[in-house]
Amino acid sequence: MKERDDRETQLVDRAEQANVKAQLDAELSELRFQGSERVFRSVGRVTFRQKLRAFWNAEVGLPVLPLAAIVVIAAGTWMFSRIRPEQPGAGTAEETVAARVIEAGGNHYRQDEYERMVASLENTD
Amino acid sequence: MNVIEGLRNQDERALRTLMDDYGDMLLRTAFLLLKDRQAAEEAVQDTFLQAYRKIAQLHEPAKLKSWLLTIVLNRCRMRQRTWSWRALLPTLREEQLANLTEPGPEHRLMHDLRNAEVQGAIGSLPYLYREVITLFYYHELSIAEIAEQLKMNENTVKARLARGRQRLKTALSEAGMEGWA
Secondary structure: OHHHHHHHHHHHHHHHHHHHHHHHHHHHOOOOOOOHHHHHHHOOOOOHHHHHHHHHOOOOOOOHHHHHHHHHHHHHHHHHHHHOOOOOOOOOHHHHHHHHEEEEOOEEEEHHHHHHHHHHHHHHO | OOHHHHHHOOOHHHHHHHHHHHHHHHHHHHHHHHOOHHHHHHHHHHHHHHHHHOHHHOOOHHHHHHHHHHHHHHHHHHHHHOOOHHHHOHHHHHHHHHOOOOOOHHHHHHHHHHHOHHHHHHHOOOHHHHHHHHHHHHOOOOHHHHHHHHOOOHHHHHHHHHHHHHHHHHHHHHOOOOOOO
16 A cells, blocks of 8 residues: 555656656756856866865865764863862862861861951950 | 767867766756856856866766766855855846846846746755755656765655755745646
8 A cells, every 4th residue: 555655656756857847948948058168268277266266165074963062061161160260379179178277275167267256356355 | 989088088079078968957957056147157167177177086987967966066055155246246237137228148048037937936945955856856866866966865855855845836836837736
């Protein structure tokens, strides 16, 4: 059944192709190639302009998925670096925390909290 | 005279035979794709020059027509991508033609072509549909042959052809051509 449908479709396609082809042949019949002398004049010499045009119009195939992946990774890296800017002279995360923790009276405090408390006590005095 | 042998020997008579045999067909193909007579002429001239210089790349002489068609399709794609002053000034060119007191054969031809319904409807399609439609109708190629010619997947060709034919039928029925509704 499917084969018969396919054959019928093909027959319709062929008839339509032939019909449109005949119409196009009639419409384009006056269109004749007239550039043969120009071709002969250009044979054997390639101008700098032609070379430049060939280079400029050269078709280059770019793999979309790998390129898109590279762009996404690069953009992500850039965005991440913008969101968390590195402190100049900052060491590792552990060193930074250690540097900010101070010891006072046998206890450990965060330096910024400690300084704020000391300052507030000094102000009340 | 064997045209391909002649071209391999850089015989200009072979080039003339090649242009006589395939020039009109390639020009009409390029015109259907580019919708511009001058651009089509230039694309076909470039095609013959490339064929003459690169004939060594044709390994199967039986595929000469198909090889030339591939070159002209690539040339047309290149021209389609290339920005041109011509695209910016179509009205100026038409005004120049209209200003001619005695319409010459070129003017009459362009007038006839503008009024031609099927090629006009093909020209109204987006380029990617125009390409498969031209190969299907003007060259009467099958889907498999179009896929091979355009180095494309058959399913892609089928999809483009289906959409292109639908758009073409709409354009032709809008233009009042019978049997396309």
